[in-house]
Amino acid sequence: xxxxxxxxxxxxxxxxxxxxxxxxxxxxxxxxxxxxxxxxxxxxxxxxxxxxxxxxxxxxxxxxxxxxxxxxxxxxxxxxxxxxxxxxxxxxxxxxxxxxxxxxxxxxxxxxxxxxxxxxxxxxxxxxxxxxxxxxxxxxxxxxxxxxxxxxxxxxxxxxxxxxxxxxxxxxxxxxxxxxxxxxxxxxxxxxxxxxxxxxxxxxxxxxxxxxxxxxxxxxxxxxxxxxxxxxxxxxxxxxxxxxxxxxxxxxxxxxxxxxxxxxxxxxxxxxxxxxxxxxxxxxxxxxxxxxxxxxxxxxxxxxxxxxxxxxxxxxxxxxxxxxxxxxxxxxxxxxxxxxxxxxxxxxxxxxxxxxxxxxxxxxxxxxxxxxxxxxxxxxxxxxxxxxxxxxxxxxxxxxxxxxxxxxxxxxxxxxxxxxxxxxxxxxxxxxxxxxxxxxxxxxxxxxxxxxxxxxxxxxx
Amino acid sequence: xxxxxxxxxxxxxxxxxxxxxxxxxxxxxxxxxxxxxxxxxxxxxxxxxxxxxxxxxxxxxxxxxxxxxxxxxxxxxxxxxxxxxxxxxxxxxxxxxxxxxxxxxxxxxxxxxxxxxxxxxxxxxxxxxxxxxxxxxxxxxxxxxxxxxxxxxxxxxxxxxxxxxxxxxxxxxxxxxxxxxxxxxxxxxxxxxxxxxxxxxxxxxxxxxxxxxxxxxxxxxxxxxxxxxxxxxxxxxxxxxxx
Numbered sequence: 001x002x003x004x005x006x007x008x009x010x011x012x013x014x015x016x017x018x019x020x021x022x023x024x025x026x027x028x029x030x031x032x033x034x035x036x037x038x039x040x041x042x043x044x045x046x047x048x049x050x051x052x053x054x055x056x057x058x059x060x061x062x063x064x065x066x067x068x069x070x071x072x073x074x075x076x077x078x079x080x081x082x083x084x085x086x087x088x089x090x091x092x093x094x095x096x097x098x099x100x101x102x103x104x105x106x107x108x109x110x111x112x113x114x115x116x117x118x119x120x121x122x123x124x125x126x127x128x129x130x131x132x133x134x135x136x137x138x139x140x141x142x143x144x145x146x147x148x149x150x151x152x153x154x155x156x157x158x159x160x161x162x163x164x165x166x167x168x169x170x171x172x173x174x175x176x177x178x179x180x181x182x183x184x185x186x187x188x189x190x191x192x193x194x195x196x197x198x199x200x201x202x203x204x205x206x207x208x209x210x211x212x213x214x215x216x217x218x219x220x221x222x223x224x225x226x227x228x229x230x231x232x233x234x235x236x237x238x239x240x241x242x243x244x245x246x247x248x249x250x251x252x253x254x255x256x257x258x259x260x261x262x263x264x265x266x267x268x269x270x271x272x273x274x275x276x277x278x279x280x281x282x283x284x285x286x287x288x289x290x291x292x293x294x295x296x297x298x299x300x301x302x303x304x305x306x307x308x309x310x311x312x313x314x315x316x317x318x319x320x321x322x323x324x325x326x327x328x329x330x331x332x333x334x335x336x337x338x339x340x341x342x343x344x345x346x347x348x349x350x351x352x353x354x355x356x357x358x359x360x361x362x363x364x365x366x367x368x369x370x371x372x373x374x375x376x377x378x379x380x381x382x383x384x385x386x387x388x389x390x391x392x393x394x395x396x397x398x399x400x401x402x403x404x405x406x407x408x409x410x411x412x413x414x415x416x417x418x419x420x421x422x423x424x425x426x427x428x429x430x431x432x433x434x435x436x437x438x439x440x441x442x443x444x445x446x447x448x449x450x451x452x453x454x455x456x457x458x459x460x461x
Numbered sequence: 462x463x464x465x466x467x468x469x470x471x472x473x474x475x476x477x478x479x480x481x482x483x484x485x486x487x488x489x490x491x492x493x494x495x496x497x498x499x500x501x502x503x504x505x506x507x508x509x510x511x512x513x514x515x516x517x518x519x520x521x522x523x524x525x526x527x528x529x530x531x532x533x534x535x536x537x538x539x540x541x542x543x544x545x546x547x548x549x550x551x552x553x554x555x556x557x558x559x560x561x562x563x564x565x566x567x568x569x570x571x572x573x574x575x576x577x578x579x580x581x582x583x584x585x586x587x588x589x590x591x592x593x594x595x596x597x598x599x600x601x602x603x604x605x606x607x608x609x610x611x612x613x614x615x616x617x618x619x620x621x622x623x624x625x626x627x628x629x630x631x632x633x634x635x636x637x638x639x640x641x642x643x644x645x646x647x648x649x650x651x652x653x654x655x656x657x658x659x660x661x662x663x664x665x666x667x668x669x670x671x672x673x674x675x676x677x678x679x680x681x682x683x684x685x686x687x688x689x690x691x692x693x694x695x696x697x698x699x700x701x702x703x704x
Binding site (some may be wrong): 256330 | 574
């Protein structure tokens with residue numbers, strides 16, 4: 001068919017049926033806008049989850065290997081009020097974490113599909129001031145500081161990977177055995193710590209070399225692994241030399257992840273090997289509820305609205321074909337082939353779909369802005385230590401005679417929900433709207449192609 | 462030349478079988494002007510549809526210039542409609558969004574002409590119906606007679622050999638009706654077209670050398686008041702019924 005005539009006829013018909021074209025385009029736009037908004041909100045929730053998890057487990061880590069502590073040693077400390085006030089300063093592996101032999105690192109690094117593996121030590125420094133027994137009226141709240149010992153040769157693995165140095169400097173290879181520390185900027189501000197300050201951890205002095213911006217759930221203090229392994233002050237674990245609490249593993253590629261996970265599990269019996277998708281499941285709180293909502297209700301809402309938009313566009317197009325029966329009958333009578341008429345209809349539907357796509361993208365932007373504006377602050381609760389199940393209760397228990405101090409357990413952080421519009425979301429909107437237009441056009445085209453010219457002309461003559 | 466042999470076409474209407482064409486035999490010579498009259502529902506439009514390849518008979522054969530329309534594929538019949546047959550409708554059937562010239566061009570689209578050639582032929586066709594100065598007008602800006610002229614131009618532009626006109630003056634006043642029928646006769650003679658005209662209007666029908674009346678699916682021929690222009694024909698079934 002002549003392109004110039006096709007375009008001329010297309011333009012004239014769309015202008016003639018402006019209202020109908022706008023209604024179909026708007027229907028598609030609403031469906032597409034909803035799909036895009038739900039998609040953006042889901043994306044935002046996932047990003048929030050990832051942000052929460054990255055602060056703890058690090059960007060670029062595919063697997064974490066941890067082990068539970070022996071039942072006889074849950075890294076907790078029992079403090080009993082006495083006649084005199086007490087001050088306690090404990091430092092040891094965080095709650096729920098056992099220790100692994102660092103020699104396992106070399107074995108894991110040799111597993112096919114493993115690109116890199118690094119050990120880390122996650123410690124918690126807990127301080128508590130306990131009044132004399134006669135003066136205890138309520139249970140005191142301990143203060144906890146998380147300390148992460150990292151392998152400075154593998155800074156891209158583990159929670160340190162998400163660190164951005166705000167002031168000072170990061171670790172270098174020369175710092176492997178040095179008592180230096182990089183401190184979370186927010187924690188530093190709250191504790192009046194600066195670059196050059198000296199921190200005392202289990203009676204060892206560490207010089208602060210840098211302040212780091214990072215996620216809300218990240219460790220407070222980073223120190224090199226070697227000095228960290230010399231810090232334990234728990235009686236039952238006099239030394240952590242040659243021990244790590246976590247082994248961070250990066251797979252060569254996503255496809256190898258499953259086999260790496262299986263092989264590592266076999267290599268370290270009794271250990272928990274956790275992938276990032278497992279970790280996402282460990283997030284609880286309103287963020288997890290939002291993720292569930294976006295995944296389930298949002299997805300079905302989007303599918304239903306898109307289906308409704310497709311149906312509406314198809315019905316309106318069919319109705320339009322019915323109104324144009326004489327026109328198509330005439331065209332067939334003067335020699336137009338069915339496929340030329342179908343092409344004409346598909347062209348009109350395509351343009352309507354493109355208009356729907358443009359409006360849908362605009363609605364998607366508006367919807368995502370609305371989500372960001374209206375969304376309440378979400379809370380995410382995650383296990384402080386990768387691989388360990390988040391304990392239900394963490395702090396202090398007891399009834400005035402014994403006070404149990406548990407050094408670390410879960411973190412609950414506030415997360416602001418965003419609904420970012422991405423290029424892929426925009427492309428999805430365009431494709432969906434065009435598909436909607438073409439589906440509608442196909443129904444119309446099918447109807448027009450089946451039209452018998454004698455019947456079409458006779459119906460109105 | 463058209464040759465119809467034992468053409469039968471039936472329809473179901475309100476669960477009853479209606480015979481629109483009943484074993485019809487008909488020959489229409491090249492260049493002949495045949496008028497067909499008859500009451501509504503007696504098969505006039507069905508005959509025109511069968512002649513134009515818009516509908517297929519239940520049985521019998523329809524032959525146009527040696528081509529058996531009844532045995533051709535739909536695409537081949539469409540091609541014949543595009544090149545050989547011009548339709549003129551009672552309600553003009555112009556596309557309301559296209560100008561007069563563009564409506565005429567619509568009839569040339571199936572021929573695959575270049576845009577320039579299409580434009581030139583459309584302008585020429587509009588000139589032949591004396592509407593050269595109305596090419597840019599939309600149908601809604603034209604009178605009924607002018608719209609029918611555009612319809613005639615659309616049929617003529619493809620340079621057909623056959624014109625099938627279904628009540629071409631049915632929607633026009635008396636003066637305009639005469640203008641249109643004069644125009645049809647003029648172009649028929651100028652281009653030596655075969656013309657089959659379906660009409661209720663007896664005075665109009667009697668301008669044709671041969672007039673047939675459709676009655677219950679049968680075509681009955683009667684003497685024309687213009688015998689001098691009558692073209693020899695052969696229609697044994699119809700004549701037999703007429704006796």
